[in-house]
Amino acid sequence: MAALKKNEEEKGIKYEVQLTAAAMPSVDTVRDLFAASSKDAKPLQLGSNPIFGTCIVDLEEKPVKSGGDAESLLQDALKASPNAEEAVLLQLVVKQIKRPSSTTTDVSLSAMQLLFVKERGDYLAALHDKDAKLLPVPLFKDAVGGNSCTLVVAAVSGGDAVGETNILKNVLRLRKVKNSPSRSGNLTRFVEFTKEQERKC
Incomplete structure (x- = not known):
């Protein structure tokens, strides 16, 4: 800001x-x-x-x-x-x-x-696996493996060793995902691309 x-x-x-x-x-x-x-x-x-x-x-x-x-x-x-x-x-x-x-x-x-995701290690796993039973996959498709810059942060207290180990394990899995390059967001290029796709139809 x-x-x-x-x-x-x-x-x-x-x-x-x-x-x-x-x-x-x-x-x-x-x-x-x-x-x-x-x-x-x-x-x-x-x-x-x-x-x-x-x-x-x-x-x-x-x-x-x-x-x-x-x-x-x-x-x-x-x-x-x-x-x-x-x-x-x-x-x-x-x-x-x-x-x-x-x-x-x-x-x-x-x-x-x-x-x-609070204490939900399973939600982190669902993000990685794109599990539609736990989360709305389209909402996160760009964040995990898509064309976004993504950062995963986990805060653990040491109070629940089993739960926090699960969280950290899934954070590591997410960190290994390679995203594709970000889009420029250039509206002119987007319009040109759309027109080109229309011509192909």
């Missing part, structure tokens, strides 16, 4: 950041953790964005203006999901707007997913 703010002040690059948060009590249900009715599960609905891929749709978005905002919203989301069996997914979308001249505007979009 500090880098975005600095770029705005020094280079005039405007930015907007939106955050959504969802708990996933089952493979096909979701709870919107920022909605007033966050206790109510609803059917999971997935959508696809040509820039950043598959995402959960129909979630309340919260604007993020600072690192403090992001931390506060993260804490609110995790407090709204006290169940250790629920995975929590946060998606942060960053839009940067640059005006290199009076007649052109460059817009850059990027997204980051944060997945909290």
Whole structure:
């Protein structure tokens, strides 16, 4: 957030950041953790964005203006999901707007997913194995073996040796997955590619 703010002040690059948060009590249900009715599960609905891929749709978005905002919203989301069996997914979308001249505007979009699996070593295994019985596979296909930059972090306390060994074993499996190069996200190239594919049909 500090880098975005600095770029705005020094280079005039405007930015907007939106955050959504969802708990996933089952493979096909979701709870919107920022909605007033966050206790109510609803059917999971997935959508696809040509820039950043598959995402959960129909979630309340919260604007993020600072690192403090992001931390506060993260804490609110995790407090709204006290169940250790629920995975929590946060998606942060960053839009940067640059005006290199009076007649052109460059817009850059990027997204980051944060997945909290809590004490679920089996969820980490399901991510690796793309197990549709435990998780909505399309939502994570780019993160594991796809074209995203992915980081796996595990925090263990030493309180449950068996459970934490399982978590660490599955973290190691995920770390060995090789992702393909990231897409540029260049909208012009995307449009050209789409037109080329249409001509082939």
